Amino acid sequence: xxxxxxxxxxxxxxxxxxxxxxxxxxxxxxxxxxxxxxxxxxxxxxxxxxxxxxxxxxxxxxxxxxxxxxxxxxxxxxxxxxxxxxxxxxxxxxxxxxxxxxxxxxxxxxxxxxxxxxxxxxxxxxxxxxxxxxxxxxxxxxxxxxxxxxxxxxxxxxxxxxxxxxxxxxxxxxxxxxxxxxxxxxxxxxxxxxxxxxxxxxxxxxxxxxxxxxxxxxxxxxxxxxxxxxxxxxxxxxxxxxxxxxxxxxxxxxxxxxxxxxxxxxxxxxxxxxxxxxxxxxxxxxxxxxxxxxxxxxxxxxxxxxxxxxxxxxxxxxxxxxxxxxxxxxxxxxxxxxxxxxxxxxxxxxxxxxxxxxxxxxxxxxxxxxxxxxxxxxxxxxxxxxxxxxxxxxxxxxxxxxxxxxxxxxxxxxxxxxxxxxxxxxxxxxxxxxxxxxxxxxxxxxxxxxxxxxxxxxxxxx
Numbered sequence: 514x515x516x517x518x519x520x521x522x523x524x525x526x527x528x529x530x531x532x533x534x535x536x537x538x539x540x541x542x543x544x545x546x547x548x549x550x551x552x553x554x555x556x557x558x559x560x561x562x563x564x565x566x567x568x569x570x571x572x573x574x575x576x577x578x579x580x581x582x583x584x585x586x587x588x589x590x591x592x593x594x595x596x597x598x599x600x601x602x603x604x605x606x607x608x609x610x611x612x613x614x615x616x617x618x619x620x621x622x623x624x625x626x627x628x629x630x631x632x633x634x635x636x637x638x639x640x641x642x643x644x645x646x647x648x649x650x651x652x653x654x655x656x657x658x659x660x661x662x663x664x665x666x667x668x669x670x671x672x673x674x675x676x677x678x679x680x681x682x683x684x685x686x687x688x689x690x691x692x693x694x695x696x697x698x699x700x701x702x703x704x705x706x707x708x709x710x711x712x713x714x715x716x717x718x719x720x721x722x723x724x725x726x727x728x729x730x731x732x733x734x735x736x737x738x739x740x741x742x743x744x745x746x747x748x749x750x751x752x753x754x755x756x757x758x759x760x761x762x763x764x765x766x767x768x769x770x771x772x773x774x775x776x777x778x779x780x781x782x783x784x785x786x787x788x789x790x791x792x793x794x795x796x797x798x799x800x801x802x803x804x805x806x807x808x809x810x811x812x813x814x815x816x817x818x819x820x821x822x823x824x825x826x827x828x829x830x831x832x833x834x835x836x837x838x839x840x841x842x843x844x845x846x847x848x849x850x851x852x853x854x855x856x857x858x859x860x861x862x863x864x865x866x867x868x869x870x871x872x873x874x875x876x877x878x879x880x881x882x883x884x885x886x887x888x889x890x891x892x893x894x895x896x897x898x899x900x901x902x903x904x905x906x907x908x909x910x911x912x913x914x915x916x917x918x919x920x921x922x923x924x925x926x927x928x929x930x931x932x933x934x935x936x937x938x939x940x941x942x943x944x945x946x947x948x949x950x951x952x953x954x955x956x957x958x959x960x961x962x963x964x965x966x967x968x969x970x971x972x973x974x975x
Contacts, residue, residue, distance in 0.1 A: 518698035536654040537588035539917070541974060544694075545583050546918060546931055549687040554920070555582075556927045558685035563923040565684055570738030571677035571968075578674050580922040584682040584970035585936070585952040586691075592973065596947040598659060599940035602648045605841055606664065606819045607945065609828070610642040612836040613818045619835075622827050623818055624854075624905065628800070629785055632814035635803055638717035643816045644709045646942040647671065647951060650848075651914040660912045661849050662937060663873075664824060666816035667781055671939055671951030671968075672702045673739045679970030681922065695974040700949035702941055707746045707754075709943040710811045714778035717809035724777040727757035729799065731791060735782060759783055762795040767807040769798070781812040785820075822873040822907045825852035850910040855902040864908050867894040871911045871959070872901050885911060885958035911958070919954060921967055932956070934967065 549555045559582065566577035587595070612619050614634045625633070649662040679699050682688045691697070714724060726747065728740050740756045747754035757771035757779075769776050779802075788796050802808050818824060827833065828845045829852065837845065854875070855861075864870050867886025874882040884897045901908060914935035920926045939951035955966040 518696075519701040519704070532594045532657045533590060534655065534657045536591045536594070536652075536657065538586055538591055539654050541586040541588065541695075542583055542917060545586060545687065545691050546920075548690050549582065549920070550931075552686055554928065554930075555685060555687045558582075558687060559923055559927050562681040562685055565681050566677060566923075569677045570741060571674050577923060578678070579925070579965065579967050580674075580678045580681060581934070581954055581967040581969040582682075582685070582687075582920040582922040582926055583918075583931075584679060584688075584972050585938070585950065586972045586974060587950070588974055592947075594657065595938070595940055595950065598650060599648055599942055599947040600945065601841075601844055602661070602664070603643070603646065603942045603945045605828070605837060605845065606646065607642055608836045608841075609824070609833075610815055610818060614815065616832075616835065619827070619832055622830060622832060623821065623823055625817075626789060629789070629814065629817060632785075632800060632803055633817050635814060636806055637813045637815060638806060638809050639713040639811075640716065641709075641713065641944045643819060643942070644713050644811050644944055645706060646816075646819070647939045648942065649937055649939045651912050652936070652938055653915045654917070655915075659848060661825070662912070663822065664819050665939070666820040667812040671953075672706065672941075672949075673736065673742060674968040675700075675702065675949075675951050675971060676742075678922075678968050679972065682970040682972070691972075698973045700941075700971060700973070702949035702951075703742060703746045705941065705943040705948035707743060707750060707752075710778075710780050711747070711750060711752055712944060713811045714809045718777065721777055723751055723753060725753045725755070725775070726778045726780055727755055727771050727776050728780045728782050729757050729759050729762065729771075730782040731760070731787065732756075732758045734784070734787060754780075758795070759788065759799055760793045760795040762798045762802075764798040764802045767805065769802045769808045776808065779808060779810040781810055781814075785814060785817050822852070822875055822909075823854050825849050825909065826854045826907060850912055852907055852909040854905065854907055855898070856905055857902050859902050861895075861898045861902060864898055867891065869911055870908050872897050872906060872908050874901070874904065874906045882906075883959055887911070887958040917954075919967070936969075 563577045571578050620630055643666050645667055647665040650659045651662060652659045735756060744754050761772040763770045803810055803814055828849055867889055871885045886894050914937060916933035916935045918931035919934040920929055920931050934954035934956060936954045941949040950971045952969040952971055953966045954969055
């Protein structure tokens with residue numbers, strides 16, 4: 514067994530076709546948990562896993578991230594199904610983005626700030642409108658049924674913890690015994706992401722020797738540890754990656770500069786809503802650069818329509834019939850939860866059964882401001898609805914995630930028995946190809962960073 518085996522977007526995965534249910538993941542994870550229980554919970558490995566993570570960049574408030582002792586384990590047969598889900602949604606996102614640029618009525622549905630709408634319509638000098646994405650789903654592994662939670666574009670959220678927690682899982686005695694039984698591989702999500710960024714820049718400006726790329730964000734918002742890891746991966750590909758605070762950008766005569774000098778390309782990591790909330794000369798320079806198109810900006814601004822929480826409401830709108838096929842419309846109706854955009858004229862009484870709904874800010878990110886009705890009192894839910902109406906937020910049908918038995922990793926899990934944890938899978942897309950899984954689980958109604966979620970590793974077996 515070679516635990517260094519890595520899966521990338523170049524690995525051959527067939528798409529579509531009937532799924533074999535239940536997914537193999539159910540029996541594989543049951544086997545993994547049985548091995549742990551045969552070791553009386555493998556308590557020593559819990560502590561060893563914490564010790565490993567404490568020496569990595571996968572930290573939370575200075576200590577190891579909360580992690581799951583049992584990783585998500587998929588077979589390659591399972592991956593053909595996940596690939597079909599991700600790439601089908603990727604095609605829908607691509608079509609919506611192209612239609613957004615061409616159709617003023619569709620743009621009106623999103624209600625963007627005019628500056629964002631203008632920038633989102635700017636050309637990009639490469640063929641993939643959304644080079645990097647992660648589509649999050651709730652997957653019932655017994656039946657294969659799934660529902661989307663949300664769509665994410667541009668950033669790399671989840672890559673660092675997935676990589677490191679996966680390594681921690683394989684360092685446990687349970688993980689070693691499981692790997693001895695199976696041909697185990699892991700996803701190379703960092704490599705897939707770096708190849709997407711560098712591939713778009715090369716397509717835009719030709720192959721350059723040692724291109725210099727800046728990951729642009731606000732210093733208080735970037736996950737510096739992820740950028741450090743990406744620096745290594747870019748260097749392996751003959752490129753230089755560095756972080757640039759957007760405040761330091763200058764644009765002069767078709768050349769974009771950060772604090773260190775000129776750039777051959779940009780990986781936009783800054784969230785557009787945050788950029789508008791924090792105006793500065795550097796942001797103005799960046800927007801001018803995007804308008805003129807002289808420097809390739811991976812992500813550009815046209816990825817924003819699919820990153821907003823309003824996109825599901827638009828996909829359910831009759832206007833989607835203009836750009837989606839009959840099969841794609843059926844896919845949306847079956848797998849995208851009903852979502853409603855609110856304003857001060859909205860009838861909020863239709864959402865009074867709070868257990869059925871979850872509220873999300875229109876331009877939110879990192880689960881900030883997301884509130885599930887199940888976690889609120891009636892009075893709190895009323896306040897949430899009124900806030901969403903006042904700020905143009907959304908209300909979405911709440912989906913109860915599928916749960917599998919698990920145990921928290923680390924010292925917090927020592928001596929504990931397995932309990933049900935609800936799972937969420939994030940499916941990465943790199944230049945519209947499926948490239949990996951970011952899985953997390955939790956016991957609260959919102960599986961978020963601020964709700965005690967556990968970060969899960971991900972293994973793939975033949």
